[in-house]
Amino acid sequence: MKSLPEWLTQLETPFLLIDEARYQRNIDRLYQRVAQLGSQVRPHLKTLRSVEAAAYLLPQADHPATVSTLAEAEGFAAAGYRNLLYAVGIAPHKLPRVAQLMRQGVQLHILLDTPEQALAVTEFARQQQLTFSVFIEIDCDGHRGGIPPDSETLLQLAQQLEGQGATVTGLMAHAGESYNCRSEEAIRAAARAECDAIRLAAQRVRAAGIACPILSVGATPTAHYAAELESISEVRAGVFTMFDLVMHNVGVCQKQDIALSVVTTVIGHNTAKNWVFVDAGWMAMSRDRGTAAGPVDYGYGLVCDMQGAPLDVCLSTTNQEHGIISLPENGTLTPADFPVGSRLRILPNHACATAAMHQHYQVWQAESEQPRVWSRIMGW
Amino acid sequence: MKSLPEWLTQLETPFLLIDEARYQRNIDRLYQRVAQLGSQVRPHLKTLRSVEAAAYLLPQADHPATVSTLAEAEGFAAAGYRNLLYAVGIAPHKLPRVAQLMRQGVQLHILLDTPEQALAVTEFARQQQLTFSVFIEIDCDGHRGGIPPDSETLLQLAQQLEGQGATVTGLMAHAGESYNCRSEEAIRAAARAECDAIRLAAQRVRAAGIACPILSVGATPTAHYAAELESISEVRAGVFTMFDLVMHNVGVCQKQDIALSVVTTVIGHNTAKNWVFVDAGWMAMSRDRGTAAGPVDYGYGLVCDMQGAPLDVCLSTTNQEHGIISLPENGTLTPADFPVGSRLRILPNHACATAAMHQHYQVWQAESEQPRVWSRIMGW
Structure with a gap:
């Protein structure tokens, strides 16, 4: 288990996190494949x-x-x-x-x-x-x-x-x-x-x-x-650099190839309903429900721990700044497993739509103590 | 018919347009109602x-x-x-x-x-x-x-x-x-x-x-x-200031109360399929499909002419920067009614989600020759 850099546990949430190693790996994979077939990528x-x-x-x-x-x-x-x-x-x-x-x-x-x-x-x-x-x-x-x-x-x-x-x-x-x-x-x-x-x-x-x-x-x-x-x-x-749950449903990538996630904080519970509230709503995730018609419906995203390991639960509902993780009735996880103030990472349905909700991305480089910040070109 | 100010036909598309008169009217309506009931609005x-x-x-x-x-x-x-x-x-x-x-x-x-x-x-x-x-x-x-x-x-x-x-x-x-x-x-x-x-x-x-x-x-x-x-x-x-098609479906407003629309340009046709392509995709409209489960499903929005009169067709599909208006098979409208370069206004499903896709809003004031530009506070 990689130890988490301090900034990842302290930066204001929600924020968009890019795993630089996965980004580079996804690029290398397609660039090499296309070069071997005698062509080139126009990303x-x-x-x-x-x-x-x-x-x-x-x-x-x-x-x-x-x-x-x-x-x-x-x-x-x-x-x-x-x-x-x-x-x-x-x-x-x-x-x-x-x-x-x-x-x-x-x-x-x-x-x-x-x-x-x-x-x-x-x-x-x-x-x-x-x-x-x-x-x-x-x-x-x-x-x-x-x-x-x-x-x-x-x-x-x-x-x-x-x-x-x-x-x-x-x-x-x-x-x-x-x-x-x-x-x-x-x-x-x-x-x-x-x-x-x-x-x-x-x-x-x-x-x-x-x-x-x-x-x-x-x-x-x-x-x-x-x-x-x-x-x-x-x-x-385009989306191959980040991948997402839609591309995972299509069969083009594994979950561990997905380079983009949204980091969110737990802000409450409804224990009677087995709900966990987080501060990632559709403003952070987008309204994209691209997996709704797919073989697996991930709601508004797949919930992972801060190391990026999937927890087998989804962000089931979003409002503007609220997300609800609805835990399965007889699952092993209960709201007590998600203390108020703790953090989670959510993998997106559609990386393009999720990235579009953010002006800046925090980039996690294995060797670096601080995130690099990449800016998005906004507007038309 | 109001004559269209020149900027409305020339400004780069897509852009978010606010009808100031409707905005003011929607505010007055609720503020007066709540005051009459002895309370006040915390918008x-x-x-x-x-x-x-x-x-x-x-x-x-x-x-x-x-x-x-x-x-x-x-x-x-x-x-x-x-x-x-x-x-x-x-x-x-x-x-x-x-x-x-x-x-x-x-x-x-x-x-x-x-x-x-x-x-x-x-x-x-x-x-x-x-x-x-x-x-x-x-x-x-x-x-x-x-x-x-x-x-x-x-x-x-x-x-x-x-x-x-x-x-x-x-x-x-x-x-x-x-x-x-x-x-x-x-x-x-x-x-x-x-x-x-x-x-x-x-x-x-x-x-x-x-x-x-x-x-x-x-x-x-x-x-x-x-x-x-x-x-x-x-x-x-919150949304009462703009209203939208979800609120219209709920019965809280008329279509002519909706103060927010997205102005878009026709960029092509598929005459065999009765499709019109516009430059408003989900980047301009959002991915919100809030009317999908409602009494009327407006797709990604209701298409209006530049005066704001509904044309009884919807933005049926969106990609990142493409929208498709799918005309009904036996309707009175054909792709030829939407020349390349002409403009349309789209009423949104969910005003909060559509506004969230824009950094600036163009505000149409009846008496003014130029739009006022309002800025959005971004991020968290």
Whole structure:
């Protein structure tokens, strides 16, 4: 048993704790896997949105990265990163902010999948005498956005853009449905479908004389199970750095891989109901109930002791600043096992949603006496 | 139809919009109601956590207010407010921060319901030569914390505290179960039970020679339906200033009372599926699905036009920065009614949870050409 550093028992609760060793291990695991398959990771930085955290993921300033907001793009650009894919369909009114980053020397790739967006891009490019770098979104599983790889719209879009104030830099697919997979075989099939969709789309666009050099796929489950990445330039994944109970339910990680937890203090009991009250409500955990439909429902999170060992009980209910741990009727644990003032760690359903509730993260490094504090880039 | 101010159509999306006229109207409604019943409102500031917003609720520096974190207490104290109830059971390690505010002249009342907490308070008070102002939490409906009004523990706690480094300033109950009421009659019964519990508790504590002058009840539904507030010193409510779809489902407000919405931009379509994509995902709306179990399930929010008129469609799915509006198969609306780049307003399930996702709020005042910006106090 590691001895707990003093700060961990004294810092104001609730707070978000990152286990740095697990973070590094999760990164190494995926980076090595993808490298062995001949591709590279373009990490999605949306989970932590932190410059300090990004240093582990981006060994050089031009290492490819993915962001979910222009606020992130601006924050990571200010930190020196130069190769960013803004992986949410571009809204026309956001183009001036994109242009401003481009003028600062940032390769900021934008994403689109409609002729209306392409028109807005080419018109704005003409006005501003700029050339935008565009990814076209390909739908591989009906999960969200994108156009089918065999659609006429794909070629129309590529031709509408290429050389008209834009370069079709790449094609992007996201197997979002893989989050709902319940077997390794299903995830492997999703990974295959994701790669096949993007390869078919690329073949058609290239046959039309447009190079579209970057083929980008990815979702955390498919990234961990793809059997091959032939012709795939890069793999995007985000939550893999932290993992969470949803990813554990999908089968992508063990509980002991989860690098993010919320530290909370016991603030009361209802002994008649076998309830323990803690100061982590949904403000600290988020309202995410991502495991509700999964093979195991962890409520608002899995309760662990301060060493991180799971206690086999869940945070069953949350209000804004209250959490309730509902102990099983005939279990071995009673409220007396959770004295007022004692501390617990809660593993989250969804690391992205939990991290989003915090402006700062406390990072536990094995060798260090004090936590490192990482900051989150806030807003849009 | 009001003409839209230009900023509303140009500001970066997504953003949180507050309709100031509705905010003021909602405040007036409850304040007048409670005054007519001979009591006063101790507003819960946790919904917006904003000093600018609090000015509408707190006409004087010593007007009673409620907070859910010490960060709020510190923020509102810095703005000059002096009468704050921290309405989450006190954790012993938080007492030094409470003491610091007390030394600055803030009447910061703390809440507890266990002998362990009372012991921590009296011990720390002795060390610091301070007298804490304590509210004891009374359970009126089995919803969350508190002790039964007829329990022996109540008298033990009061005697353990009074004169031992603490004053029992008040008793507090919260009818949290009233959020699940489905009729006015049920809410009225919840309000009666809340008042009755606190009056019974007060009678017993006072009979033991302890004055406990303040009797505090409240939840937004009961505050709006209590038929009488005899002997009740104050009524706490928070979400009533904004209202939301959960409160609409409970029957406490009309849709046109909801003062908070999220402004979002259309970023794409899937015409085959009748989907419209917007740039408000759960980062802008929160993961709160509070209407899921209600009489009407609004998904992640009710879609309105920019004037605020409901369009009878919901934000059905959210990812981190994507929202999907799923149009009904045979409805009158098609994706073509939502051009790329056009804007919508989304009413939230739960105003507290949605506001928590934003650091700043844009406030629309009828007479003003520019929005006012209110800031949120962040963290714990």
